[in-house]
Amino acid sequence: MLDGIARGDFPPTDMSVTHVAQPSARDAAVIATTAHVIVAADVPPDWLAEHLPPGDPGAAFNPPFLGALEARTERRVNNIDMLFVSPPRSGSPALALSAVHDPEHPRVRRAGRYRDDITVYTCEGGVLVIGRGLAGRWELGLEVAPAYRGKGLGRAMATAAAHLVPDGAPLWAQIGVGNVASIRAFLAAGFLPVAEEALLVSHAVGDH
Secondary structure: OHHHHHOOOOOOOOOEEEEEOOOOOOOEEEEEEOOEEEEEOOOOHHHHHHHOOOOOHHHHHOHHHHHHHHHHHOEEEEEEEEEEEEOOOOOOOOOOOEEEOOOOOHHHHHHOOOOEEEEEEEEOOEEEEEEEOHHHOEEEEEEEOHHHOOOOHHHHHHHHHOOOOHHHOOEEEEEEOOOHHHHHHHHHOOOEEEEEEEEEEEHHHHHO
16 A cells, blocks of 8 residues: 555545554554545454544544554554655765664664664765665655754755665655654655654653
8 A cells, every 4th residue: 555655546535444454563553645544553343443433534643543542552652744755766866975884873773663674874964764664665764963954954865865765666754743844855855745644663662
């Protein structure tokens, strides 16, 4: 379903709920596209039907449902994000980046809680991380140092990252709905908003 969304092939806008198994022991999620909800969690179908009946997609991101899902799965909602995607881009990035080959680097260790096959890149004023997250999709995270914010570096890093994805795959980014600066930077970099997402993580992830 994620591959379809990346191609612009969205689930039907019929106010329904699609229930799929968790893609891995690490990852569970609730995703909403226009008038459709996808719940990727190992919960019984009758439990889901009781707690999230079709007809109100917005209820999937309200506290009553997410709280019940947290309790049922013994996980916590990491954040509620906008989900962006960029198609693969050919050629080398315009921004000069250096790969970090240190498994003990703080950004490598932090990203390893949520992603596999991680590569960290640095540039003057910024750090970006690419790795496999939910359902094996390639995901991007980036940080811009305070002194470099508001100067276009976030947009340049997001643009560069789309050139670095292996196998010509799309690149996904999760951005908090209130992080307006990042939303603007990713839109300017050509990423498209495609969904809303709540990732549910193990309690142990946040304890390290």
